[in-house]
Amino acid sequence: MYVEQEERKDTKIEGVTIHETRIGNIEVTTVEVDQKGAEHIGKNPGSYRTIYSNAIKRQDTKSQEETAKVVTKQLLELMKKNKIPKDASGLIVGLGNRNVTPDALGPLVIDKVLVTNHLFVHEPQYVKEGYRRVATIIPGVMGLTGIETSDIIKGVIDKYQPGFLIAIDALASRSMERVNATIQLSDSGIHPGSGVGNNRKELSEKTLGVPVFAIGVPTVVDAVTITSDAIDYVLKHIGKEWKEKDRPSKSLTPAGLNFGDRSLSEDDLPPIEKREKIFGMIGALDEQEKRALMQEVLTPLGHNLMVTPKEIDGYIKDLAHLLAESLNAALHENVTIKNFSQYTR
Amino acid sequence: MYVEQEERKDTKIEGVTIHETRIGNIEVTTVEVDQKGAEHIGKNPGSYRTIYSNAIKRQDTKSQEETAKVVTKQLLELMKKNKIPKDASGLIVGLGNRNVTPDALGPLVIDKVLVTNHLFVHEPQYVKEGYRRVATIIPGVMGLTGIETSDIIKGVIDKYQPGFLIAIDALASRSMERVNATIQLSDSGIHPGSGVGNNRKELSEKTLGVPVFAIGVPTVVDAVTITSDAIDYVLKHIGKEWKEKDRPSKSLTPAGLNFGDRSLSEDDLPPIEKREKIFGMIGALDEQEKRALMQEVLTPLGHNLMVTPKEIDGYIKDLAHLLAESLNAALHENVTIKNFSQYTR
Amino acid sequence: MYVEQEERKDTKIEGVTIHETRIGNIEVTTVEVDQKGAEHIGKNPGSYRTIYSNAIKRQDTKSQEETAKVVTKQLLELMKKNKIPKDASGLIVGLGNRNVTPDALGPLVIDKVLVTNHLFVHEPQYVKEGYRRVATIIPGVMGLTGIETSDIIKGVIDKYQPGFLIAIDALASRSMERVNATIQLSDSGIHPGSGVGNNRKELSEKTLGVPVFAIGVPTVVDAVTITSDAIDYVLKHIGKEWKEKDRPSKSLTPAGLNFGDRSLSEDDLPPIEKREKIFGMIGALDEQEKRALMQEVLTPLGHNLMVTPKEIDGYIKDLAHLLAESLNAALHENVTIKNFSQYTR
Amino acid sequence: MYVEQEERKDTKIEGVTIHETRIGNIEVTTVEVDQKGAEHIGKNPGSYRTIYSNAIKRQDTKSQEETAKVVTKQLLELMKKNKIPKDASGLIVGLGNRNVTPDALGPLVIDKVLVTNHLFVHEPQYVKEGYRRVATIIPGVMGLTGIETSDIIKGVIDKYQPGFLIAIDALASRSMERVNATIQLSDSGIHPGSGVGNNRKELSEKTLGVPVFAIGVPTVVDAVTITSDAIDYVLKHIGKEWKEKDRPSKSLTPAGLNFGDRSLSEDDLPPIEKREKIFGMIGALDEQEKRALMQEVLTPLGHNLMVTPKEIDGYIKDLAHLLAESLNAALHENVTIKNFSQYTR
Secondary structure, eight states, X not given: OEEOOOOOOSOOOTTEEEEEEEETTEEXXXXXXXXXXXXXXXXXXXXXXXXXXXXXXXXXHHHHHHHHHHXXXXXXXXXXXXXXXXXXOEEEEEOSXXXXXXXXXXXXXXXXXXOOHHHHHHOGGGOOTTOOOEEEEOOOOHHHHSSOHHHHHHXXXXXXXOSEEEEEEEXXXXXXXXXXXXXXXXXXXXXXXXXXXXXXXXXXXXXXXXXXXXXXXXXXXXXXXXXXXXXXXXXHHHHHHHHHHTSHHHXXXXXXXXXXXXXXXXXXXXXXXXXXXXXXXXXXXXXXXXXXXXXXXXHHHTOOOEEEETTXXXXXXXXXXXXXXXXXXXXXXXXXXXXXXXXXO | XXXXXXXXXXXXXXXXXXEEEEETTEEEEEEEEOHHHHHXXXXXXXXXXXXXXOTTXXXXXXHHHHHHHHHHHHHHXXXXXXXXXTTOOEEEEEOSOTTSGGGOXXXXXXXXXXXXXXXXXXXXXXXXXXXXXXXXEOOOOHHHXXXXXXXXXXXXXXXXOOSEEEXXXXXXXXXXXXXTXXXXXXXXXXXXXXXXXXXXXXXXXXXXXXXXXXXXXXXXXXXXXXXXXXXXXXXHHHHHHHHXXXXXXXXXXXTTOTTTTOOOOGGGSOOHHHHHHHHHHHHHSOHHHHHHHHXXXXXXXXXXXXXXXXXXXXXXXXXXXXXXXXXXXXXXXXXXXXXXXXXOO | OEEOOOOOXXXXXXXEEEXXXXXXXXXXXXXXXXHHHHHHHTSOSEEEEEEEOXXXXXXXXXXXXXXXXXXXXXXXXXXXXXXXXXXXOEEEEEOSXXXXXXXXXXXXXXXXXXXOHHXXXXXXXXXXXXXXXXXXXXXXXXXXXXXXXXXXXXXXXXXXXXXXXXXXXXXXXXXXXXXXTEEEEESSOBOOOGGGTXXXXXXXXXXXXXXXXXXXXXXXXXXHHHHHHHHHHHHHHHHHHHHHHTSHHHHHSOTTGGGTTOOOOGGGSOOHHHHXXXXXXXXXXXXHHHHHHHHHHHHHHTOOOEEEETTHHHHHHHHHHHHHHHHHHXXXXXXXXXXXXXXXX | OEEOOOOOOSOOOTTEEEEEEEETXXXXXXXXXXXXXXXXXTSOSEEEEEEEOOTTTTTOHHHHXXXXXXXXXXXXXXXXXXXXXXXXXXXXXXXSOTTSGGGOHHHHHHHHSOOXXXXXXXXXXXXOTTOOOEEEEOOOOHHHHSSOHHHHHHHHHHHHOOSEEEEEEEEEOSSGGGTTTEXXXXXXXXXXXXXXXXXXXXXXXXXXXSOEEEEEEEEEEEHHHHHHHHHHHHHHHHHHHHHHHTSHHHHHSOTTOTTTTOOOOXXXXXXXXXXXXXXXXXXXXXXXXXXXXXXXXXXXXXXXXXXXXXXXXXXXXXXXXXXXHHHHHHHOTTOOTTTGGGGOO
């Protein structure tokens, strides 16, 4: 499983443009990285779009439809930006292991998308205007096939010769909050998580010879991340309490009600000397050091579990449905955000 | 889905050698077809082995183990006959659609076989003597991938370069009796069922460049076959009754007990004039004509259903287990018919 | 598995009223049986409604929605006829074995219906107007639980005390044509199929003490029925050909085009002497005798297979969706045939 | 989902006897609580047995068989202690939601255990000596049935009248280490986790009228527990480092090798003033206070996720197999730890 790419909202870096919008409860962050920016931040140049939505976790089907519309729009923009012609044929690749629920997202999306290529080839008389050629492949995972996933995909590309490729994968999250709550699109391919020591090879235009769009959803998180996030939340919580203690309004609020907005922000993080008071030397460590320490302790004990929410079976089904709707609408002119729910159930 | 190959036990044809053995309740029919024989009977030359066993239908796990042993032995013989070296790498292909239970046999076998190739490549220090390189692929079906299955397999072969290929598939049966009761092996590849008008291309040494072994199990049967078989059984039943009427023993047997052995043979089929009496002009038709008539009537009505036994979910699981055991034992020296059950659950 | 009840459209019997309507491609047959009629035909008195629709077999989701609307209407009528108050609490029972695909209809419907009883009990503040109390139970099958299904249901009724019960079950079909194409409703309960020798006890108002509505869908059929139906189709086909031979129009129709309407009717059945010519003494047997003979031959051979269409996995999912929509709309005022698809996916 | 009972190994309390044994890599802790002890520790009196084994997490099938043998022995002892006659009929209850993988343990065990009651009732001639009457029920969860689970069970008990009951359930763990690694047996029934605010009622001899044995396996854990455990591991890790710094052997060990035994013990926890140095005021909190603080922070944010390991699908299957083997061997004289694997696959 790949690890999601780190976000860098906080910095003003040459060659990196960040843009944030909000549609209802859905947030979209767009990060454009040019060649120069790529060198600065150590990522491939390209367009990175993150859609943040609680619709899956809240099992709210109406809001899931709204999210699918936003994903469709972002996907269309990415394709346009990369000048994909409207009749270019697409290959959708469902990465992951269908027998491991949190890793089954890719295969389940493939089960639900519209496939048309065989009709174009064998029964062109039945293909209406407004559809493009789409084929799919579920390559499996190396532990089950014994073959590098990238080799299987290359083999299929050699025969099918698609105009572009869309790869869908479940990811390991860098934050508790984002698990099953963010959908990440990019046009820079999929890269093995360096932190995982995984040998699977890059899937990108460079290695495959066709434009590669990646759609990733973090569905698992490790114990180190959970702990690191939890420590941060405690620091911010106490920091906020201290700040608010001095605000007059606070004196009128009954205890326990100061969680009105139920959210904590970066600003709530207290200064380092206070952090040390609360969490000792651990509190003084920065994000990287804290994680490194925890990893050093938990991993040899076999306790750096990779975990997924208990309700994952339902989440994955809903995510597969949402992404299949978005893909159908982005790929075929005849399918739109108005009628996409008729093409998937 | 491919249609199983027709059996031709009844004939003495030049270039075709037939051999039958029985191990306990398991029957094995071996048909060797040379170039001359191939021309006569319109099949590819090669070795065809059919293992007949009731173990799956009777859900008898002990007898399933016995059957797995026989399948292992036949598979080993086929590989030896084709001079597959003991260190040749194999690619096991699980044909069929895993979302359609009677067609899911191939994918389910793949879920259960030993895969070793990635260990040879990435962790050779952990590979013990007595194992060969094995990789697998589940190519999907054209209706879901949009791509010819044979193209996907060719693409993978180009990258992985196996020494030989084993393809596993569920078949359409030519007889009610054989559904889930026969396992068919051959070294002549898999050929699209001509009767089905299916365009999928041949998988054979000729098209793929490596030796191809096929393992097929008939899991579905059509209404025409069921009806045709049922008419035959009625004819034989009445034929047998008539024959036995004249035997003195019969007069002492109470009615209804003449089914002692519960089996009917070709010899019980009455002569044509009697068949006509029982089944009119239909009774006088030969097998082919009877099927053709029925097909002509049922197909346009949409009533030539392709069906599978109600208990198929359990049968397919047991079949996948049985074949995975046989494959593991046939492919790796360290796995034998004595210990193969430890490698699959 | 229960066997569907025999239909008796052909007769004019005292105490039995038959009514047929058609909505688009959907046919509805209503049979009202009073006490006198019940004695004549050997069925319980009550209202029997059969909805015939090809929507499932044709995998046509739009037409499935139309069918769900018709089922909703019939269910509402049945409930009204039995004077079920709008606030009576309901218990939906999903009969069958979820591990056997063609028998999993009941459990899968339960997975998809709205359940409200626990909200009424524990969180009444969240229950809006327009919903009634609904609970569900999946009792399992005796082979897996070891307990009579009717005993489990009685035990639950004793505790939950519902106002009425709706039982959903997959059935064995009496005709090839009706498999996965008819939905049968009645207010006379579910009765063990006498032909199957099954000891499961009746589920009815008499045995359970509350009104019992049954919803059944034939999903399997046996080899005897397939053969018997196929013989009938052949007879009708030849009968029709003979009739049309004499019609002037026929002479102008190219061969093979006389199947224009692709349907055969009872009227196409030729007279008995012609039937004998075609199918010999078998052709002269009536339906019952033909089946009895076939059963006598096939059953001892173990060849009276109970089968289901190859595509059953998809059919059962669609049927469960359709019935869940209908049940939600029939049970809750707030759910209607206009919005029922929002409550099930 | 219930929360596992807290362990209290550390104390010497009147009325509580603790006994620990080890068989190979499997540890068994037995805690006997009498009436007096029950008052002291706030648990029901009874026998509590915890089997600790890494066999599931390591996916080691051989070691899983060993664990199943230990579970069988403990279960037999518990039954003997409660004087269950060898011909008493048992009811096995599979608690939990089969559509939520980490909660599906109960239903999956039921799918695999031997059920005999219907044979005793309907076909006694086929029941050999050495089997007892066993029935099963999968009552579902209140969110899906709308009915209290305990009411469904009571209803079934009223009809079936078993001699004793065995309830199987997945639990929420109180420690990261124990997830999927402990099997907990007791004869004191199942009690709703007070910490979860769950209203489901107790299942015990007091409420059900028959002896109740509970088998629980922790399969999920919350973010608070993960964080709390991780903080403890860090404290112990640093504590151990400090201790070992002064030991002469340490000076000869290359850096990073002091994890030779990969385990940390309670003794490694540094004294409070050192804990405060490392983790500030958080380090000075005791277990309960630390959890309470974290819960206060994470819960309102919606971040106290209940999680399960990524590999849960495979773990649950293996656990169900292991428990089914143990149950079959404990319940039927004819099934023993020597042959139990023949009764489950």
